[in-house]
Each structure stands twice: as C-alpha cells, then as structure tokens.
C-alpha cells in the first residue's frame with residue numbers, strides 16, 4: 330500500500346491533520362453515501378474468503394525461476410563452455426537435448442542472463458540472442474530477426490557514440506578540453522568521425538520480414554554482427570522445428586560464419602526435444618553443431634517435488650496447500666515422462682479449482698480434478714484441430730461405441746465413415762487411408778487400436794476409444810461441417826453393410 334492509499338483514520342492522533350485533505354475525503358464519502366452504489370456485488374463474494382495464491386504468475390510458463398533445483402550439473406556444464414565468451418574467445422557450439430518440460434529453456438535462459446550480466450560487469454562485449462524456431466521457422470525469418478536485433482543494437486551503440494562525441498566537441502569549444510588531449514588528436518578528426526557515424530546510422534535500416542532474396546538478408550545479418558567486436562551466442566530453441574520445416578541451410582550458414590567474420594565471433598546453442606533430429610543434418614553441420622552435447626534427463630517424482638516446493642513457497646499463501654498436494658502433483662507428472670511444466674500446470678490448476686470452489690485450502694481432490702481437467706483440455710485441443718477426415722473417422726468410432734459395439738474393426742468404421750461422408754458431401758477416402766487415419770488417432774492417444782490375429786482370416790484391428798465419449802462428441806459436433814449430420818442413429822445399421 331502506498332502512502333496515498335492509507336485511509337485517513339490511520340493518521341496518528343498527535344500528528345497535525347491536513348485539513349484540506351480531510352475535508353475532501355469527507356465530501357467524497359458523503360457523495361458516495363448519497364449515490365446508490367452502482368455495483369451489485371458480483372465480485373464481492375468471489376473476493377471474500379482467504380486468498381489461496383500469493384503470486385500466481387510464478388506458476389506460469391512465462392516465469393523464469395531464479396533457482397533451478399536438480400539442474401546444477403547441466404547449468405555448470407553450459408557455464409564452463411560459455412565462459413570462453415567472457416575471455417573474448419569463441420565458445421564451442423552446444424546442443425541441448427531432453428524431453429519436454431525438463432528445464433532446457435529455463436536453464437539456458439538462466440545461464441544467458443548470467444553471462445550477459447557478467448559481461449557487463451567486466452565490460453566484455455558479449456551478447457545472447459534467443460530465437461524460438463517453432464515461431465520463427467524459416468531461414469529468411471531467422472536471419473531477418475537476428476539482423477534486426479543486431480541492427481537495433483548497432484544503432485543504439487552508434488547513437489551513444491555520437492552523443493559522446495558531441496559532449497567532447499562541446500568541451501573543446503568551451504575550452505575545457507584540449508583537442509590534442511583527446512584520442513582523436515584534433516577537432517577535425519572528431520568531426521569526420523561524427524560524419525562517418527552519421528552515415529553508418531543512415532545505412533542501418535531494418536530488414537523487412539519478407540521480400541528480399543535470402544543472400545541479401547544473410548549479408549545484412551553478417552554485416553550487422555560484424556559491426557563491432559563482440560562474442561555472440563545465438564540460442565535456437567526448438568531447433569528441430571527449423572530443420573524439419575526448412576532444412577539445415579541456416580545452421581550451415583551460421584556454423585561457418587566464424588571463418589569470415591573480422592570483428593566478432595558467433596557461437597550456436599541449439600535446444601531440441603527430438604533426440605534424433607541431427608540424423609537429418611549434413612555431416613559437416615552435425616559435427617560443428619554438436620561440438621558439445623548436454624542431456625537433460627526427465628525428472629523423477631522426488632525432484633519434481635523439490636521443484637514444486639520451491640515455486641509454491643512464493644506462489645501460494647502460507648498453509649494454502651495440504652501436505653499431500655505437492656507429492657501428488659509430482660507423482661502424476663512423473664508418470665508423464667517427468668515433465669516439470671506439467672507438474673506446475675497441475676499445481677496451478679488445482680489452486681485455481683480450489684479458489685473457484687472457495688475452498689480454504691488446496692487438497693488432494695483439487696489435484697485429481699486438475700489432472701482430469703488438464704487431460705480433457707488436451708483431448709479437446711487435439712480433437713478440435715484434427716482435419717475433417719480424421720474427425721469423421723473418429724465420429725464413426727464414437728457412434729459405434731455409443732451403440733454398444735465392442736472390439737470395433739476397421740471395416741465397421743469404414744462403413745459408417747462412408748455414410749457420414751455422403752451425408753455431409755465430403756470426399757470418401759479409400760479404406761487404406763482410413764486405416765492410416767485410425768493409426769494416427771492411435772498415436773495421438775485418442776483411440777486404442779490393437780492388431781489381433783484372426784487365424785486363417787488374417788489380421789484385423791480392434792479399435793476402442795481412449796477418451797471420454799460425450800465430451801469428444803461435443804467437440805466434434807462443434808465443427809460446422811460435422812454439425813450438419815442430423816440423423817445419427819440410422820448410420821449404425823451401416824456397420825453390417827457389405
């Protein structure tokens with residue numbers, strides 16, 4: 330609370346009251362009494378009761394923790410490699426691997442912040458540039474984004490230099506400094522440096538995000554990096570997405586830059602949760618990029634517990650959690666490949682559910698509900714974004730299950746699927762394609778398809794739903810095309826057709 334927020338009655342008795350202030354407050358209070366309060370108390374109930382969270386932001390993915398328990402080995406290894414930058418040398422390129430939610434990005438960002446702060450402390454020019462390749466996924470965009478970051482920095486640097494020179498010039502004019510005593514030796518030299526800098530500044534124009542030939546963008550980026558002496562670490566998060574979308578040209582260009590740069594040095598730090606992505610790289614890129622490799626193993630339940638404990642101390646009010654909440658969140662997340670993001674999501678969602686239910690404390694039941702909610706949200710999102718054809722296949726399976734058909738086979742799904750396609754005027758795919766779509770749904774965890782042998786009748790798939798029927802059906806029917814299916818019942822007869 331700031332001083333201005335303090336209510337007037339907080340004032341101590343012996344203090345001289347500020348009359349003008351007191352009168353104002355009284356008037357305001359009287360006015361407020363006369364007017365009918367415009368609020369109907371919609372939020373009052375929700376605000377009543379003890380708060381559960383002290384700072385919920387701490388549990389969100391955007392928060393960068395100051396402490397990363399169980400990652401000191403990986404952090405120290407990164408620091409040992411990157412310290413070269415602070416000595417003005419080029420650090421080895423680093424590849425960081427690990428499954429999702431194992432703290433790769435958080436650790437890399439933590440080390441980068443430390444590196445940049447230390448570089449400022451010792452006045453060694455060293456910078457880290459972060460690119461998320463899931464968002465910036467083409468060579469053009471990566472280079473343009475990097476070029477623009479460096480151009481912006483170079484502009485700021487040139488402007489600062491110009492200001493310094495203007496000060497110097499003023500000091501000379503006022504007679505406070507002799508031109509000979511400056512590193513330039515004369516006022517004319519200073520003026521010509523000013524002209525030079527102004528010309529450079531004029532040339533520092535941002536690169537457009539589309540439209541140029543890629544080699545021009547590369548040249549701009551190259552010149553911008555090499556504008557002054559420094560070591561640059563380029564952090565490419567989700568680097569596998571870049572390679573998947575646009576090949577390894579960007580990495581090839583970045584990894585061979587150092588041999589051509591005059592003033593600066595570049596080092597690459599790639600982060601990936603796909604351990605196999607280097608198989609697709611040109612062998613030269615692969616060996617250059619993987620000079621150093623750091624693996625982030627999944628967390629076990631005990632480690633997740635520590636991580637959650639650290640965060641919950643800041644995130645929740647004291648005594649807001651019952652004792653079993655953190656162990657249960659940790660256990661659930663450990664079952665899912667030791668994902669700290671999932672553990673934090675669970676804890677936050679459990680807290681939100683408790684808050685919504687106006688519970689005094691978060692308990693085990695909130696964690697279980699949160700687990701169901703997160704799982705359902707995931708299913709809804711996956712189903713919602715399926716292509717129409719997959720939605721039709723899934724809908725066929727739902728219709729069969731709802732009508733009590735067990736051990737559904739591909740032929741039965743196909744028959745219903747065909748009818749549905751006719752009903753909404755969609756193209757009918759071949760049974761082979763539909764079988765592929767069923768396998769994709771299986772991989773997404775939406776259906777379970779096991780291959781069973783039928784002796785001399787060959788093999789067939791037995792399909793069952795792995796997600797809640799009602800909710801999934803509702804998501805499917807929210808699709809404008811599928812919502813055109815009106816009479817659902819008669820379709821089920823179709824399973825025996827052919």
Ligand SMILES: Nc1ncnc2c1ncn2[C@@H]1O[C@H](COP(=O)(O)OP(=O)(O)OP(=O)(O)O)[C@@H](O)[C@H]1O
Nearest residue numbers: 390397398429430431432433434435602636669670
């Ligand atoms: N050791 C840790 N201590 C505290 N928080 C952690 C730790 N490890 C991960 N986290 C938190 O878990 C979440 C996920 O971490 P992060 O984004 O670093 O994972 P990642 O390995 O980069 O995952 P992805 O590959 O999906 O990007 C973040 O909110 C992060 O702050």
